[in-house]
Every structure is written in structure tokens, then in C-alpha cells.
Amino acid sequence: MKVKYVVLSCAVGLMLCAAAVSWFSYRRQAETLARLGGQRAEIGTGESGPGGGNDSQEQAGRLGESYRAEEKKDGETDTEGRVQETESGAPETQTPKDYIKWVDFDITVQALEDAYRQDVDSYGSGQHVSWIELLAYLATKYGGDFSKYKTKDMQDLVQALTDSGQTMAAYAQGRQYYSYYLEAYTAVLGGLVGEYEIEVPAEGNPEATHWEKKYGLRAFSPVAKGYEYSDYDDFGVARSYGYRRQHLGHDMMGQTGTPIIAIESGYVEAIGWNQYGGWRIGIRSFDKKRYYYYAHLRQNFPFNKSLKEGSIVTAGDVIGYMGHTGYSAEENVNNIDETHLHWGLQLIFDESQKEGNNEIWVDCYALTRFLSRNRCATKKNMETKEYYRIYEMRIPETESDGVDLAE
Numbered sequence: 543m544k545v546k547y548v549v550l551s552c553a554v555g556l557m558l559c560a561a562a563v564s565w566f567s568y569r570r571q572a573e574t575l576a577r578l579g580g581q582r583a584e585i586g587t588g589e590s591g592p593g594g595g596n597d598s599q600e601q602a603g604r605l606g607e608s609y610r611a612e613e614k615k616d617g618e619t620d621t622e623g624r625v626q627e628t629e630s631g632a633p634e635t636q637t638p639k640d641y642i643k644w645v646d647f648d649i650t651v652q653a654l655e656d657a658y659r660q661d662v663d664s665y666g667s668g669q670h671v672s673w674i675e676l677l678a679y680l681a682t683k684y685g686g687d688f689s690k691y692k693t694k695d696m697q698d699l700v701q702a703l704t705d706s707g708q709t710m711a712a713y714a715q716g717r718q719y720y721s722y723y724l725e726a727y728t729a730v731l732g733g734l735v736g737e738y739e740i741e742v743p744a745e746g747n748p749e750a751t752h753w754e755k756k757y758g759l760r761a762f763s764p765v766a767k768g769y770e771y772s773d774y775d776d777f778g779v780a781r782s783y784g785y786r787r788q789h790l791g792h793d794m795m796g797q798t799g800t801p802i803i804a805i806e807s808g809y810v811e812a813i814g815w816n817q818y819g820g821w822r823i824g825i826r827s828f829d830k831k832r833y834y835y836y837a838h839l840r841q842n843f844p845f846n847k848s849l850k851e852g853s854i855v856t857a858g859d860v861i862g863y864m865g866h867t868g869y870s871a872e873e874n875v876n877n878i879d880e881t882h883l884h885w886g887l888q889l890i891f892d893e894s895q896k897e898g899n900n901e902i903w904v905d906c907y908a909l910t911r912f913l914s915r916n917r918c919a920t921k922k923n924m925e926t927k928e929y930y931r932i933y934e935m936r937i938p939e940t941e942s943d944g945v946d947l948a949e
């Protein structure tokens with residue numbers, strides 16, 4: 543891969559100049575650029591290493607415009623004020639591909655729960671409503687701002703949709719940005735609800751289990767059942783290790799050794815040490831849209847020992863253990879004060895967004911609260927000291943679609 547280096551401060555300076563020049567002719571775009579110029583110097587990576595949030599791209603992204611940030615910032619491989627520009631950092635002359643550049647995910651936990659309830663309750667009926675479609679429709683009503691959400695709006699929408707006898711695709715025809723929100727929210731929520739099979743204990747005899755087919759939430763809280771944690775909405779707050787940057791994930795404070803659970807099924811894309819995240823594991827969803835990042839895992843025994851790059855995990859599997867490693871270039875060092883899990887959710891519409899300047903990390907606080915209804919029970923193997931889920935689960939994607947790990 544061709545790599546060249548650009549000094550961050552020059553890039554920011556150019557940004558400001560560009561913003562000033564285009565102020566009158568492209569007033570709105572210039573506003574976005576100027577905001578970027580002012581803010582981007584402070585925005586770096588999440589604890590995930592390279593990349594960072596582009597929350598100031600909100601406006602452009604919300605409208606689905608083909609907007610590209612030109613400035614560069616620090617990557618984890620180079621912390622001396624230089625940054626890497628890869629071929630994916632597209633020069634201006636290259637026509638940008640048409641894919642979503644930014645997503646604000648601010649759907650409240652109440653809206654998630656209401657939509658989910660409508661989806662599950664209508665499953666198998668003549669008019670199954672998809673929770674993602676409901677949320678996308680309401681987003682067009684709120685201009686993407688779910689602080690305006692009311693349960694009654696959801697009920698009214700479902701009623702109107704039912705009365706119309708139409709599919710949501712037909713009902714939403716002509717709603718501006720419906721397709722944008724549908725694609726954006728499908729990227730965030732697409733794998734969480736669906737069909738699955740799970741082992742169920744027999745009544746009165748938990749040792750005897752049988753398999754049951756179900757439909758509903760098949761994703762889990764990242765913290766195993768029975769383990770306490772505390773958290774608050776900490777997305778976007780400042781972090782200072784290495785350089786100033788935003789917190790692009792969610793912290794769950796708990797006890798060292800707490801089993802960490804795979805939220806969604808997928809395959810291990812990264813496992814090992816990262817100077818920000820410490821012992822960390824990255825799991826990619828089968829549809830490749832989501833990258834789940836779990837960081838600061840336990841010193842000495844961070845991961846389920848069977849896992850390696852390419853391993854398939856099922857939602858609910860124990861993937862590792864809570865700890866406080868990280869913030870150190872040296873491996874296996876506890877340099878985080880408080881034991882916690884940091885988890886992040888990255889969206890990938892185009893592979894060029896995976897690492898670099900155009901990463902999209904979404905706020906996963908409401909999602910964490912929503913997922914807390916589904917916590918996975920685990921048990922310890924006394925010999926290996928490893929924890930395992932008690933009840934196995936299967937999802938159709940693992941069996942039929944499979945994964946081309948050679949990709």
C-alpha cells in the first residue's frame with residue numbers, strides 16, 4: 543500500500559483556508575469545514591487506536607452528501623504528530639464512491655424498546671413490522687433527532703401503517719431521507735434481531751436441555767449475567783492519553799475477571815495488544831457492517847484461549863475477561879486506573895472506512911441499556927479457569943451464509 547505522510551497542522555491550516563475561501567459560495571459547506579478546522583485537532587482515535595469520530599460531519603452525513611474530510615490525524619502507528627494517508631484517503635480528483643459517510647445514532651432506549659416490541663409482537667402475523675423500518679420512518683419525522691421521541695408516535699405510526707395495508711417501503715415512499723436512515727440504522731441494528739435457536743433447560747431439571755426455535759433479540763449485553771457493573775453516557779468525552787481525542791465507545795465499570803460476552807455473532811478480526819485498548823479483541827459481524835471492539839481486557843489471561851484471528855464466535859460466547867490493561871506501548875501492562883470494559887461499535891459501509899480518517903463510531907449507550915435485557919449466563923471450568931456460556935445458541939447466518947475468511 544502506498545503511504546505518504548502529511549503533517550497534521552498543515553492539513554488543518556489548509557482546511558481553514560479552504561473554508562474561508564468558499565465561505566460565500568458554499569456557505570453551508572463552509573460552516574461544516576470551519577467547524578472541522580476548529581475541532582479536528584482535538585479529535586483523534588477512540589481507545590481503538592487509529593481513527594476517530596467525525597461528529598462535526600453530522601450535518602453533511604445526515605443529508606447523505608458525498609463529503610470527505612481532507613485533513614489527517616494521528617494513527618496509532620505514528621504518534622509524533624504525523625499521520626498516515628493511505629490510498630483510501632482519496633485525493634480530491636478521485637470521484638468519491640457513493641456510500642454513507644456519517645451516522646448519528648441517537649435513538650433513545652425507549653424508542654428502541656417500543657420498536658422492538660412492535661417487531662416481535664407482529665412477527666408471524668400478516669403484517670410484520672420491522673423495528674428498523676419503524677425507527678427509520680420516525681427519524682424522517684424528527685430530522686434524525688430522537689430527543690423528540692414519544693411512544694405515542696410509534697403507536698400512531700404502526701396504526702397508520704396497518705390501516706394503510708401497505709408495506710413500509712410503499713408507505714414511506716417520498717419521505718425525504720427515509721432510505722438514508724433505513725440504511726444507516728440497518729447498519730447499526732441489522733444483526734441484533736432475527737431468528738435463532740437456543741438451548742432451553744427442561745422444567746425442574748436444568749441439566750436436561752432441548753433446542754427451541756425463536757424470533758427476537760439474539761444479541762447480548764457484553765457483561766455476563768450476574769456480574770454487576772456501572773456505567774453512564776460517556777460517549778464523546780475527552781481522553782488525554784497520547785493526545786487529545788474523543789471517547790468513541792462506552793465504558794462499563796466492574797470487577798477484574800468478569801466474563802465478557804460477544805454482543806453479536808461474527809468472526810474475530812483483531813486480537814492482541816493495542817497501546818490504547820490494551821488487550822483487545824475486534825469482532826466483525828457476518829454482514830461486515832459492524833465492528834465490535836472490546837478493550838482493556840485482563841492482564842495475563844485476557845481472552846478465551848481458543849480464540850484467534852478468523853475464529854467464529856456466536857453472540858453470547860465468552861470472549862474474554864474484564865481488566866484494566868492499556869495506555870502503554872509495552873504489552874500486558876495495567877495502566878488504566880479503573881477496571882472496566884470499553885466497547886465500541888464501528889460502522890463500515892465501505893472498506894475504506896475501516897481504518898483511517900473516515901471511521902464511524904456510534905454512541906452505544908442506549909444500545910447497552912437495551913441489550914441489558916439479554917445477559918448471558920456463564921459457568922466456570924475449574925481446571926482451565928475458563929468461563930463458558932451455559933446455553934448454546936445458533937443463528938442461521940453461521941450455518942448457511944457462512945463467512946469467507948480468506949477475504
Ligand SMILES: [Zn+2]
Nearest residue numbers: 791792793884
Ligand atoms: Zn472507554
